[in-house]
Amino acid sequence: MIAPQLSAALEDWLGQGRARRGLAARTVEAYRADVAEFLAFLAAHHGGTAGVAMLERLSIPDLRAFMAHERGRGLSARSLARRLSAVRGFCGWLAEREGFDLSAALSLRGPRVKARLPRPLTPEGARAMLDAVETDAAEPWVAARDLAVTTLLYGLGLRISEALGLNGRDADLPPVLRIVGKGGKERLVPVLPVARAAVADYVRLCPHPIGRDGPLFLGVRGGRLSPRVVQLCMERARARLGLPATATPHALRHSFATHLLAAGGDLRAIQELLGHASLSTTQGYTAVDAGRLLEVYERAHPRA
Template identity: 65%
Template sequence: MISPAATDSVQNFLAAQQALKASAENTIAAYQADLLGFLAFLAGHHGGTMGMARIKATSLSDMRAWLAHERSRGASARSRARALSAVKSYFRWLARQDGDFDPTAVLSVRSPKYTRKIPRPLAETAARAVIDTVEMQATEPWVAARDVAAVTLMYACGLRISEALSLTGRDAPLPEVLRIRGKGGKERIVPVLPAARAAVAAYTAICPFPMEPDDPLFRGVRGGALNPRALQKVMEKARLQLGLPATATPHALRHSFATHLLNAGGDLRSIQELLGHASLSTTQAYTAVETARLLDVYEKAHPRAAGGG
């Protein structure tokens, strides 16, 4: 059992994360699940109620027992690393609230190693074929137009599915540049290609629901906000028809956008800004092109790297 004080402490931590770091709702939900799971384990491990005093007394052996438990129940190395990160963040915050509390035992635990999965890009011909095939999945013309508009927008602008579906009637007709709020509340400016503007215009022209400023731009068949799963299913059908691998997902369109720009000679720094990545190294890993090509682009973007000065 977790004491009311411990539960309140977790909720206060989550509120602080959301307020100070503008963490996404999905991130906060994952943190909450990980922390409550951790505290529930400790309560069972020690027996009795898990209060603040016991939380602050968490030892290195407690941490090892918890990670071993997570591994034994089938949690992947990536899941364990994410959960450990949440626990460490909570204990850092807790130490700032209580100057007499030393979180070293928790913070010293090493994170499980895992290989970060990188989505594979679609070939340019495959990306176009996906858009064409998506159009043939729906029986209602406006739904077909909606799916084409959403998929075209994700590919043409490098948007995450959540970013595309966060657009509202206020964004239509699409301007030449969009202000996108991405992960952690970070804003970026993304140019919108004519093909994407045309696809969205074709959809809004026949959408049976009114496009009020605060209404979602992409609508479900009953008029509410379009569920991401609907687009994922459309992509699944399209890739099966085209014989594409399971990696051909909506997120792969964003990856394809970046890779195709880079292969066409795009500047790595510019692509980083378009994707909204915090660091250049993330973009390098994400684009997954040959090391020699990355270094060449990096040196062109940063003359000092080539000159040694």
């Protein structure tokens, strides 16, 4: 059980995260669930109600017991690291607000997490995927829709949520598209003629009215297209092509970045196109190998 005072403090912390850091609603909910899970464990672990006084006594053994409990439930190292990050953030904020010191307890290191290496498609695989998606649907307008969506993922490097979040007013794609990504971060993305043509073809064939303020990409019943529909479409396509399970909609975004870099694109420019806050994140997405980095370095460095 969690004391009302502590529940109110958690909501204050989450509210500040929304206001100051522009956290997305989904991220806020994840943080709320992570911290609530920890507080519920703490109450059961010590017996009683989790309140500010209980957190003042938080110790390294408490956190170790929580980590063991979560791993025993089957939580992955990556998920546990994320959960501990939320717990540290909240407890550190509360300690500063209430005037007590948790630096010793919060210094405990979390589980080591191996970096996930992205699995982009080859250029040939990406083209084959788009061709297969286009021929998968029985109805021409659905085929045009699926091709348009996947072309935006691969041709513009959009996240699936960003592509499916477009509205009717975006149907006539401009030369440069303004995208609002994670955390409300805006970026400008150049639009390839092939992407503009694919969207225009879909709009022409779509049997449902596309309102200016309604969704651009529609399901068969006329509502906003679900990401799951696109995922299933690519699952069928990759099965036919013999591609691995890593050939997902997000892999098309990986492929966009990787292929740009392989063609000589600037890493900082690719960071802007993807909307990454950190350049290190872009390096992970682009799956740069040491040989490729050395080649770029030798060509660009003034002393090379």
